[in-house]
Amino acid sequence: MRRHNYLIYSLFFLFACVSCAPKVKEGYDEKTGYIGNISISGAFALYPIVVLWSEDFKKEHPNVRFNISAGGAGKGISDVLSNMVDIGLVSRDLHDQELSKGALPIHVAKDAVVGTFNSAHPNFDLLQKRGLTQDELIGIFVKGKYKRWKDIDPRFVDEPIEVYVRSDAAGAAETWAKFLGERQEGLHGVGIFGDPGLAQAIKDKRFAIGFNNINYVFNLKTKGTSDGLAVVPIDINADGVIAGNEDFYTNLDSLTAAVAEGKYPSPPARDLTFVIRSDRKTKLLAAFIQFVLDKQQQGYLLENGYVPLNESLKEEELKKL
Template structure:
């Protein structure tokens, strides 16, 4: 009797496993069918015209501009207007239907989803701590890195007031801390890494990613945080002039180990993010958000382009393309 029960149990488990595999295969076939249909639809939309308006996150602005340029090579009669003003502006404009798509560089809040926010993940990047490359202690800072606790002492508790406090030395050189004045994904994401929210961040408030880059470039003892696109030059892939990116001391041992040292170029950093070596947050997906599912043909075509052919431009501009699984999920959301 026991043998019969064992055989029955094994057969039942096999049926469950086979059913699970069959369900997954059906789901994959359904997604692939949508993608084939999508490609066919794109061929029919060669003569698109109209206007697409985007606003929002500085983090997504350079990538959105590149996508717009490439999309208009296919659809020259479509006009695309893009303005940067922070993720807060992007989500507000999208929900108010002031723009077709809001650029948002943070997770979408439940209350925003309740108001009709329809987010599509489009690419990935990260926020990094930045300092002036002419800091008198630059070599020691880069060798020591930044611990999460020290970052909390800088931006949350305000107990780290000198570079000696940051490095654990006797240096009395003051540290000037900068944060963002605008509601933005960079600050929200950086704060999330510290277990806080943007409104908890202390420091001199500066508007926009370019603003933080500029003020740190001028302040030899300053420290801020930036999206990758505003810390690294798009052409050289190296940090901008007078900017250095502080490595994160992920294991907290007071030094940057070889496996933590991947900040020399944006290419190295992006590879580390893709491999999961850089924590998330401050790494995160970036979104284009509409009020409800987009209905305008030109907007749908633009999003479909971004999730297919447009992904090839992500590394060129300094971003990380999404995995094939995520891309399929986002495309499927547009087709449901």
């Protein structure tokens, strides 16, 4: 394995390089490659892999400085449209008003949001076998129909359902809400900032349920779920059993394969996107995005919990540059 899980739990304000260095004029040197600065902010989902991409890009272009921070997809799109950063990391569909303001989306990978619960839940085995239907998830996160676990299924424990959602404007929350026929504002539960915080809140509460990006649920070394977390299987055909084409939650590889093959619903499977301003397509930004879409860099995605783009999709995105 090329990479380690420590990046996922980095502090939100970690910079890949020197964040407070003076702005360097953009240029190109035949010996050392590109010169300049690239500032990036946004989605927690993309943050770990973007740090890795920036490190690899600097090996070829050592005079490029990166300033990278995670703060949620909402911050990423806001920062790029206000010219505070060069690239916004976005993990949801763009809104019409964002496109009208000059946002140019370039898809760089795919992943998914998954429902999560505490692995110490007394009905762990039953939840793995039966899963939850889309309607049951709507009853938990949107309508507040189910207050106690036994309200969903009399075989479940008679304990309150502790629902956790995101407090920040987040692509994961927007994507999960879209799967449930809602907007993020329509999700009900205790609001927690960021993917790491939401994952920890679920780990801390035995009867909790929430949602997370794949990378915050699975251990990249073992390919199993992280300690204290479990994935809520989606009973797509609502027959009360997770079997056949629905049974792909046992490890990271089988889940990412299901996302790539379209077996896992979309949403909550989704595109992960670099957003730049259409009027700021500099040569340096184009070079970095082309680097990210290169076959070698895309090849790192699966081992880090993401799904790469196929060749035809990559060509479509490259044409935008």
